[in-house]
Amino acid sequence: MAMTDTRSEADAPAADGAAPATDSDAITDVFGNGDHKAIGRLWIFSAALFLLGGLVANVIAGFEQANLDGFEIAKDGDQFVQLWSLGRDLIMFGGVVPLLVGLAIYVVPLQIGASALAFSRGAATAFWIWLVSTGILILSYIMNGGPRGGRTDYVVLWSLALGVMLGAIVWALICIATTILGARTHGMSLEKAPVSAWGFFTFAIVGILALPIVMGELLLAFLDVRYGYLPTDASRDTLLSVLDSVSIAPAIYWLGIPVLGIAVEAISVHTGKPVRFHRSAMAALGILAVYTFAGDFLSFSTRGRPIAFDNGAYVVLILLSSIPVLSVLGLAGESLKTGSPKVRTPLAAGMAGGLLLLAATGASVLTAVAPIVGFLNTNFDAGINLDSAWNLAGSSFHEGIRGIVIASAVLGAIAGVNHWGHKIWGRSVEDRLGMLATLATVAGGLVWGVPLIITGFLSPDRFSATGGIVEDGVEILNLISAIGTALVAGGAALLLLQVLGASAGRGSSVEPWSGLTLEWATTSPPPIGNFATAPIVSSATPLADDDFDLAVVRTGTAAPTGSGATDSDASDETKAADAEPAEVTAGGDA
Amino acid sequence: MTTTDVSVFDVIPERVAAASPARPRLLVIGTMFASAAVAMGMAGLLGIYLETRADVIAEGERWLPNGVVIPLTQPNMMAITLLLSVFAMVWAVASIKTDDRPNTYIALGLALMFGLAYITQTAYLLTIMEMPIRGDVLERPPLLFALIGTHIVIMLAAMLYAVAMGVRTLGGDYNSKDVEGLYGATTFWTVAVVLYLAVWYAIYITK
Numbered sequence: 001m002a003m004t005d006t007r008s009e010a011d012a013p014a015a016d017g018a019a020p021a022t023d024s025d026a027i028t029d030v031f032g033n034g035d036h037k038a039i040g041r042l043w044i045f046s047a048a049l050f051l052l053g054g055l056v057a058n059v060i061a062g063f064e065q066a067n068l069d070g071f072e073i074a075k076d077g078d079q080f081v082q083l084w085s086l087g088r089d090l091i092m093f094g095g096v097v098p099l100l101v102g103l104a105i106y107v108v109p110l111q112i113g114a115s116a117l118a119f120s121r122g123a124a125t126a127f128w129i130w131l132v133s134t135g136i137l138i139l140s141y142i143m144n145g146g147p148r149g150g151r152t153d154y155v156v157l158w159s160l161a162l163g164v165m166l167g168a169i170v171w172a173l174i175c176i177a178t179t180i181l182g183a184r185t186h187g188m189s190l191e192k193a194p195v196s197a198w199g200f201f202t203f204a205i206v207g208i209l210a211l212p213i214v215m216g217e218l219l220l221a222f223l224d225v226r227y228g229y230l231p232t233d234a235s236r237d238t239l240l241s242v243l244d245s246v247s248i249a250p251a252i253y254w255l256g257i258p259v260l261g262i263a264v265e266a267i268s269v270h271t272g273k274p275v276r277f278h279r280s281a282m283a284a285l286g287i288l289a290v291y292t293f294a295g296d297f298l299s300f301s302t303r304g305r306p307i308a309f310d311n312g313a314y315v316v317l318i319l320l321s322s323i324p325v326l327s328v329l330g331l332a333g334e335s336l337k338t339g340s341p342k343v344r345t346p347l348a349a350g351m352a353g354g355l356l357l358l359a360a361t362g363a364s365v366l367t368a369v370a371p372i373v374g375f376l377n378t379n380f381d382a383g384i385n386l387d388s389a390w391n392l393a394g395s396s397f398h399e400g401i402r403g404i405v406i407a408s409a410v411l412g413a414i415a416g417v418n419h420w421g422h423k424i425w426g427r428s429v430e431d432r433l434g435m436l437a438t439l440a441t442v443a444g445g446l447v448w449g450v451p452l453i454i455t456g457f458l459s460p461d462r463f464s465a466t467g468g469i470v471e472d473g474v475e476i477l478n479l480i481s482a483i484g485t486a487l488v489a490g491g492a493a494l495l496l497l498q499v500l501g502a503s504a505g506r507g508s509s510v511e512p513w514s515g516l517t518l519e520w521a522t523t524s525p526p527p528i529g530n531f532a533t534a535p536i537v538s539s540a541t542p543l544a545d546d547d548f549d550l551a552v553v554r555t556g557t558a559a560p561t562g563s564g565a566t567d568s569d570a571s572d573e574t575k576a577a578d579a580e581p582a583e584v585t586a587g588g589d590a
Numbered sequence: 591m592t593t594t595d596v597s598v599f600d601v602i603p604e605r606v607a608a609a610s611p612a613r614p615r616l617l618v619i620g621t622m623f624a625s626a627a628v629a630m631g632m633a634g635l636l637g638i639y640l641e642t643r644a645d646v647i648a649e650g651e652r653w654l655p656n657g658v659v660i661p662l663t664q665p666n667m668m669a670i671t672l673l674l675s676v677f678a679m680v681w682a683v684a685s686i687k688t689d690d691r692p693n694t695y696i697a698l699g700l701a702l703m704f705g706l707a708y709i710t711q712t713a714y715l716l717t718i719m720e721m722p723i724r725g726d727v728l729e730r731p732p733l734l735f736a737l738i739g740t741h742i743v744i745m746l747a748a749m750l751y752a753v754a755m756g757v758r759t760l761g762g763d764y765n766s767k768d769v770e771g772l773y774g775a776t777t778f779w780t781v782a783v784v785l786y787l788a789v790w791y792a793i794y795i796t797k
Binding site for chain 2: 118119170174175177178179181182183208209210211212213214215216217219220223224226227228229300
């Protein structure tokens with residue numbers, strides 16, 4: 001079967017009356033197959049592992065910045081930068097982004113009623129390439145490579161490995177975007193797709209367009225180092241800026257797009273009240289995607305120079321980026337107000353992730369103060385004296401914003417894993433662990449980010465700009481920030497525990513809740529091919545529609561007369577769930 | 591019963607199964623996304639090249655080192671060759687639409703030959719340019735080689751794609767009812783040629 005084919009080897013819908021094929025056995029659990037669910041699980045598990053590793057590296061780097069007596073893992077400034085850079089690379093492209101990619105690969109085909117992921121073999125290949133290249137990236141750092149690396153061969157290897165990682169992620173994003181655009185089931189226009197699927201779609205589009213630019217920069221870094229244009233460790237400092245175009249606000253809000261989508265989905269299900277103004281929420285996510293891509297472009301255009309935040313486009317982007325986030329949260333808040341919210345991990349983590357993103361976009365507005373005052377002084381002779389501390393370009397302020405956004409993305413992943421956990425593993429993930437992970441990540445995100453934001457006003461330097469560790473009285477803030485990072489790492493560790501527990505078959509087999517979108521129209525976990533017959537939808541909440549025949553979609557045969565859309569006889573798990581106090585029709589609990 | 595009494599023929603049964611939906615053109619959609627990604631990568635490199643060159647020239651220095659000349663003959667020939675290759679790819683699609691397999695294979699073969707000609711011509715151009723990749727003769731020689739090399743890789747990918755789709759056509763996957771594979775290959779090929787035209791103008795023409 002060719003890589004360009006879409007159907008997995010055994011994804012044909014089960015014949016009428018035949019028991020649906022199962023997709024899980026020891027071999028596919030380890031190596032995967034052409035089924036998007038096995039591939040998605042592999043991405044999720046591996047990414048959770050690398051996320052934890054990256055956060056631990058950042059925690060160690062954070063304690064180094066605090067200059068604690070007796071704590072000295074990095075021998076010098078170069079090693080410190082390498083450690084910090086390893087953490088950043090792993091958190092973003094070994095952890096958060098692949099985790100969201102894995103969720104999308106698993107959930108999106110179910111949500112749009114597709115029997116398979118587009119180019120599923122391609123997605124599997126992308127996973128293995130990403131996994132191997134992430135391993136090589138870690139190896140390159142161990143061998144004294146990466147930015148400020150001392151061994152040229154391994155600096156070259158770092159740029160190559162990171163470039164290949166990004167390429168594999170782009171490949172997977174193409175599979176996701178193509179699935180959403182071309183494999184939706186009958187009657188499902190884009191506007192009837194779930195908000196989270198739309199969030200994953202816009203996330204994929206921005207990634208497809210933005211990451212190749214970074215790959216181009218990495219190619220140049222590869223050639224520059226290989227042919228002696230960056231001969232010294234210090235000159236290789238410039239390699240740190242390669243990832244800036246996607247890791248500094250407003251470009252970093254890219255990570256928040258799927259978080260908001262997942263939040264809307266979780267709120268719809270756990271309040272029993274689907275978010276009204278579905279299309280408005282989608283429009284807001286689309287606008288945020290446009291902002292983040294414009295941010296990528298803007299950061300790229302200032303490449304090789306101190307990031308100049310003094311142009312009009314930047315100011316406009318920064319001032320406006322809170323609005324779409326606020327819009328989505330406002331629409332979701334209406335469901336919270338009018339529905340019956342159940343305090344569970346998906347709801348708590350989804351809301352907290354959205355609010356952290358809002359906090360980050362709000363705090364970023366501070367970076368626009370200096371450009372605005374400069375504009376007023378220049379054009380209107382306003383005579384406003386602004387302290388130089390407000391010139392935040394290049395300072396740790398942006399690292400603070402990044403920390404909060406990363407925590408927001410981790411919360412999105414926690415919400416997604418908990419919300420669809422039973423769909424993914426056929427077992428409920430441990431909710432108490434999820435709540436604990438949520439609390440740790442929310443607290444950690446704020447404690448990680450806020451001290452660095454304050455430090456940005458106290459010191460104009462990002463640590464790298466001074467060629468070493470900042471030693472100007474901000475150590476205590478750095479220490480607090482390191483503790484915050486450790487808390488987020490704790491949240492990531494709990495998430496990994498949840499994944500391991502559910503993979504090992506712990507947890508209840510009873511589906512804990514149900515929703516009104518198509519992923520809830522199939523068994524849990526779904527069979528290969530996902531649905532017995534392709535669903536036909538006529539609204540954004542098909543399971544609430546009178547004309548939606550759930551039994552046919554699940555089993556391929558019509559339900560006995562009198563069965564409603566939600567009276568499924570598809571699985572024992574659902575039967576048991578239906579026996580419990582139910583509010584199924586409202587999109588809430590099973 | 592007479593044959594003119596059409597009412598007795600069950601031309602359209604009362605219960606007709608719904609027509610199966612048209613197969614979505616996933617390969618074409620995926621190719622378009624891949625083409626967009628490739629175009630963005632090249633656009634980024636081109637942007638860096640033009641910016642760096644403008645900075646060097648603004649400082650009153652020469653961009654190309656002494657002794658290095660970029661001739662126009664080869665780049666122009668390459669542009670014409672690649673434009674012809676697009677016509678060949680379109681010819682392949684048009685032929686398979688009429689199930690004219692011999693013409694499809696001839697057109698694909700011609701396109702691949704043009705692609706190969708482009709690569710060999712580029713290798714020759716780099717040889718006669720005598721542009722060193724190391725040394726202090728140009729601020730960033732790797733920039734020029736990154737652009738040219740990346741485009742060669744893109745062109746090789748387009749050729750591999752065309753070969754793969756040609757083989758699938760040979761195997762019967764594609765015919766007049768389904769030209770998706772060849773259409774996708776042609777799309778990617780065309781994008782690769784457009785990207786060459788950008789490189790041609792930025793590097794070879796404006797120097």
